Every structure is written in structure tokens, then in C-alpha cells.
Amino acid sequence: MRVLLLIVGIIVATAGGVITYRTLYVEPKAAVVISDTGSIREIPNQGRLVGGALLFVGGSALALYAAVRRGTMKK
Numbered sequence: 001m002r003v004l005l006l007i008v009g010i011i012v013a014t015a016g017g018v019i020t021y022r023t024l025y026v027e028p029k030a031a032v033v034i035s036d037t038g039s040i041r042e043i044p045n046q047g048r049l050v051g052g053a054l055l056f057v058g059g060s061a062l063a064l065y066a067a068v069r070r071g072t073m074k075k
Contacts, residue, residue, distance in 0.1 A: 002066045009063030016055025023048040 029042035 005066035006063050009059045009061075009066055011059070013056050013059030013063060016052045016057070016059055019048060019052030020056060021052075023052055 023044050027045075030045035031043050033041045033043060035041070
């Protein structure tokens with residue numbers, strides 16, 4: 001069971017990392033912000049960015065939880 005959780009956690013973290021990377025660096029920007037001074041800035045899709053980051057953190061936490069040995073406390 002722990003091995004399965006570890007593998008699933010790694011897969012979810014990898015998918016989240018890929019989504020985040022593609023959102024930031026590969027795919028075209030989702031919106032353009034024009035300020036009062038006339039400067040133009042493009043911003044990525046914030047929903048995909050947050051979703052990918054959450055998948056990455058959640059998958060990493062699951063994999064770490066499955067990989068770390070938890071000892072029983074004996075008195």
C-alpha cells in the first residue's frame with residue numbers, strides 16, 4: 001500500500017510540475033495588463049498556475065508521507 005501511495009504521489013507531483021512549467025514558460029500568456037504609464041505586461045493563466053502548484057505540493061506531500069517510516073511509540 002505504501003509503495004502504491006509513493007508512486008501515485010510521484011505521478012501527481014510530476015503532473016503538477018509539468019502543468020506549472022508549461023503555464024509559466026511554454027504556453028502563450030492569458031492576459032495583458034496595461035498600466036497608466038503605458039507599460040504593457042503579459043501574465044500567465046493564474047488558475048492553471050495555482051492548480052499546477054497545488055498538484056505539485058500535494059503530490060510531493062503524499063509521496064513524502066508514504067516514504068517516511070513511522071515508528072510506533074512504546075513505553
